[in-house]
Amino acid sequence: MMDTEKQPALFHCSLDENLEKVKKELGNSTDLVTRQVRLEAVDQLLVGILYTEGLVDKNMISSFLESLMIHARKTVIPTEAEREVEPLLLMKDFLLTMGGVEEVYDFDHLYDAILTGDTVMLVEGYTYGFIINTKQWEDRGVQEPSVQTVVRGSREAFSENLRTNTALVRRRINNRNLWLETVQVGEMTQTKVAIMYIKGVVQDSVVTEVRERLGQIKIDGILESGNIEELIQDHTFTPFPTVYNTERPDSVAAGLLEGRVAILVDGTPIVLLVPAVFVQFFQSPEDYYMRADFGILRILRLISFFVALLGPSIYVAITTFHQEMLQTNLIMSIAAQREGVPFPAAVEAMLMEFTFEILREAGVRMPRAVGSAISIVGALVLGEA
Incomplete structure (x- = not known):
């Protein structure tokens, strides 16, 4: 009873019924490829191949089918009594030359296999088949990092695979x-x-x-x-x-x-x-990789962080509440520049921060064709600010 639960024989003995069920469950998807091959040298054995186009290596599947036909002609088949003991293990051991072959007994594992790039082989008259590892899909490969660029270091970045x-x-x-x-x-x-x-x-x-x-x-x-x-x-x-x-x-x-x-x-x-x-x-x-005995660059980043975090608030505090902290010439210059601004210093600082975020978001999201225009506008806005 335990063996039956581990390996449930949910396939039909009829290969056509199994193929029709898979097609129906997957909505007759056009990228689902099914093919039937008859091995004349192995008692007219009918074999069904299923895979998803675009997720598999077609050269590997062609090589697999070719080797399957060639070995079927050359392999010496054991006696009928031996075949009844292990029906398809002979094919797995002698006919399947691909690596990564495992048995499949139910439709759930079959769907997982063909939807992740594996090829499933079912045989007429048997209630289990084989999953063959044929995963291969297009990716952009290993390219140079586009965000975390460096002056000295590796030029490899992760891909989607x-x-x-x-x-x-x-x-x-x-x-x-x-x-x-x-x-x-x-x-x-x-x-x-x-x-x-x-x-x-x-x-x-x-x-x-x-x-x-x-x-x-x-x-x-x-x-x-x-x-x-x-x-x-x-x-x-x-x-x-x-x-x-x-x-x-x-x-x-x-x-x-x-x-x-x-x-x-x-x-x-x-x-x-x-x-x-x-x-x-x-x-x-x-x-x-950089030679920095005292970590000067990292200290500079920390200083810049505090300047960016506390700079606007210190500016608002000094210009609004603590003008005595600045020299007379400097405070007069600041007052002259803000003479025509109808907003208090706090609102002005908030508008500046909001403008920075708009320019940053626009620089990231805008298409490359108009990116240069955004750069020019951003430089003018930052200059005025």
């Missing part, structure tokens, strides 16, 4: 203690989410916490790592980020060596690093 991203990290950390776990998140999308960490460097409690938080996510779809970030962080309504994100493999490798956990999401080039500390966001990727 999960396996490409994990390989980029493993190229930098060639260690057997670099462990990788993969889970599926999202009831509808079934998005693959990978957890990478270095065993012995990271605290086990951190890895356990990441596993638990990912396991608690109940949502229809995960389209980007930002969805994961929002669902696993402690505080949602906070102006400070609590999860570090990057598009650079070298930054992820450095974070793993520091004892952090990387969360990679299939379909996005942005990788998350947890846990994150406040000072980590003042660190540039090239800080690992």
Whole structure:
């Protein structure tokens, strides 16, 4: 009874019925490819091939079908008694030359396989088949980072392919203690989410916490790592980020060596690093490669942060309430410049901050064709401010 529950024979013995059911369940989708092949050398065995066009390597499937036909002619078939003991294991061992072959017994696993780039082979007269690993789809490959650029350092960035991203990290950390776990998140999308960490460097409690938080996510779809970030962080309504994100493999490798956990999401080039500390966001990727004995650049970033945070408020406080803190010539110059402004200093500072945000958002969202015009307008506005 236990074996039946583990391997339920939900397929029909009729190959045509199985193919029709798959087509019906998938809505007769035009990218679903079904093909039937008859192996004359193996007792006229009828084989059905199913895969999703665009998610598979067609050269691999052609090679698989060719080798299947060739080996079917050359293979010496055992006696009928031996075939009755293991019906299709002979085909798996001798006829299927592809790597990554496993049995499939029910339609649920069949749908998961063909919708993620695998090829399913069903055989007439048998209630189970094989899943063949043929995943291959188009991606933009490894390109130069577009956001986190550096003067000195690696020119590689993550892509939307999960396996490409994990390989980029493993190229930098060639260690057997670099462990990788993969889970599926999202009831509808079934998005693959990978957890990478270095065993012995990271605290086990951190890895356990990441596993638990990912396991608690109940949502229809995960389209980007930002969805994961929002669902696993402690505080949602906070102006400070609590999860570090990057598009650079070298930054992820450095974070793993520091004892952090990387969360990679299939379909996005942005990788998350947890846990994150406040000072980590003042660190540039090239800080690992630049010679800075006293950390002058990082100190400069901290000073700039406080200037940007406190500058407008100090300006409003001094010009409105504490004019005695400034020299007479300076306060007279400021008063002369603001003579024609009909707003108080606080409103003026708020308008300036609002204008900065508008220009930043416009520079990011506007098409490239009109980006130069936005730059010119932004320079004029900032100059006047």
